[in-house]
Amino acid sequence: MKRILSIVLALAVLATMCLAFASCGKLSGTYEASGLLGKTELTFKGDTVTITKGTIEAEGTYEIKDDKITIEIENDGNLGWDDILKVFNGEHDFEKGKDYIKIGSTKYTKAD
Numbered sequence: 001m002k003r004i005l006s007i008v009l010a011l012a013v014l015a016t017m018c019l020a021f022a023s024c025g026k027l028s029g030t031y032e033a034s035g036l037l038g039k040t041e042l043t044f045k046g047d048t049v050t051i052t053k054g055t056i057e058a059e060g061t062y063e064i065k066d067d068k069i070t071i072e073i074e075n076d077g078n079l080g081w082d083d084i085l086k087v088f089n090g091e092h093d094f095e096k097g098k099d100y101i102k103i104g105s106t107k108y109t110k111a112d
Helices: 002-023 081-088
Strands: 029-035 038-045 048-053 056-065 068-073 090-096 100-103 106-110
Touching: 038 106, 048 081, 056 081, 068 081
Parallel strands: none
Antiparallel strands: 029 038, 029 106, 038 048, 048 056, 056 068, 068 090, 090 100, 100 106
């Protein structure tokens, strides 16, 4: 009986650890950066990211692995998307701090 209880307890701990590590690769909320060309907002929810730059808004997916983030945005033909695709599509260096993220060389501060 003790052996079965030990096995069940070990499996519960393992399942909890798996869930905790799986959630580490997800972001939530809005981050923003201001530069010479205006403000850029990145809003993360689940596996999706919405990128807003002025009146242009693009939605895609992202994945974080180690110190890299990969963003995929499909061009739906809207004017201005080409610039967003050039900047954000693909794999980039990634860093996450308490109230910021850094993608490539750009630091985005948590807005909410």
